[in-house]
Amino acid sequence: MKIGVLGAMPEEVSDILDSFDEKTPQNVGDRTYWEGRWRGLDAVAVFSRWGKVASAATTAILISRFEVDHVVFVGVAGAIDPLLEPGDIVVATELIQHDMDASAIPGIERFEIPLLGRKRFVVDDRAVSLAVSAATDFVDGGFELAVPAEVRAAFSISRPRVVRGLIASGDRFIADVASVADLRRQLPDLQCVEMEGAAVAQVCFELGIPISVIRIISDRADHDAPIDFARFSEQVASVIAEGVASRFLDGLASRPRESQSAA
Ligand code: ADE
Numbered sequence: 001m002k003i004g005v006l007g008a009m010p011e012e013v014s015d016i017l018d019s020f021d022e023k024t025p026q027n028v029g030d031r032t033y034w035e036g037r038w039r040g041l042d043a044v045a046v047f048s049r050w051g052k053v054a055s056a057a058t059t060a061i062l063i064s065r066f067e068v069d070h071v072v073f074v075g076v077a078g079a080i081d082p083l084l085e086p087g088d089i090v091v092a093t094e095l096i097q098h099d100m101d102a103s104a105i106p107g108i109e110r111f112e113i114p115l116l117g118r119k120r121f122v123v124d125d126r127a128v129s130l131a132v133s134a135a136t137d138f139v140d141g142g143f144e145l146a147v148p149a150e151v152r153a154a155f156s157i158s159r160p161r162v163v164r165g166l167i168a169s170g171d172r173f174i175a176d177v178a179s180v181a182d183l184r185r186q187l188p189d190l191q192c193v194e195m196e197g198a199a200v201a202q203v204c205f206e207l208g209i210p211i212s213v214i215r216i217i218s219d220r221a222d223h224d225a226p227i228d229f230a231r232f233s234e235q236v237a238s239v240i241a242e243g244v245a246s247r248f249l250d251g252l253a254s255r256p257r258e259s260q261s262a263a
Contacts, residue, residue, distance in 0.1 A: 147239055
């Protein structure tokens with residue numbers, strides 16, 4: 001089994017790459033794909049850059065050229081559900097592209113991907129459970145050691161919650177309360193927003209490869225979001241991403257072979 005690990009920013013994959021047992025770089029286009037071994041599995045890690053086009057193109061290469069069997073996206077997100085706090089971990093059960101709107105064409109609804117005839121990409125239940133277990137295990141077991149007390153205090157993080165639900169992606173960094181309110185109105189079950197997950201999910205769906213998206217809340221998508229996001233990404237995101245993704249890979253590696261290929 002070969003796992004593709006993606007993050008949109010260097011901070012999101014740096015600790016993961018540091019903990020690879022062995023790795024060799026391969027440049028394709030403007031990206032460096034690090035191929036090697038991690039947690040007993042073949043793995044390829046890459047930082048995709050921001051946005052739907054960058055992450056979709058990177059995913060297509062990860063699948064077609066590096067032949068990964070499961071794609072895992074880790075990174076930060078802005079909270080839409082008001083109960084979410086910085087440090088909380090959201091595991092996607094479904095992903096939607098919030099800026100997809102071809103509804104001016106009769107018969108196509110807002111958020112629907114033309115010709116695919118779907119709005120949401122659904123994540124396999126077993127992959128969701130594995131990611132939730134990995135995140136819970138990290139919060140219970142490794143978080144306090146991995147994130148120093150002064151950093152936790154600086155971001156008012158006590159014990160991160162792990163939630164599962166809908167994640168929306170679009171080519172816009174959301175940093176105003178009106179946009180948050182609009183997204184909540186349109187998508188009442190929405191947990192958080194980011195800029196890649198649903199694009200990666202579309203590529204995985206079309207190529208028949210399972211996906212997992214694990215997001216760490218960095219901000220509240222309000223006017224403070226750009227500042228909170230930058231500080232959080234630098235100081236916390238890579239540590240949580242490594243802690244959760246490593247446990248997720250351990251879970252994948254210990255699954256029976258038939259369910260490895262099915263999920
Ligand atoms: N990633 C992290 N925070 C975000 C936000 N507020 N909007 C979009 N993507 C994000």
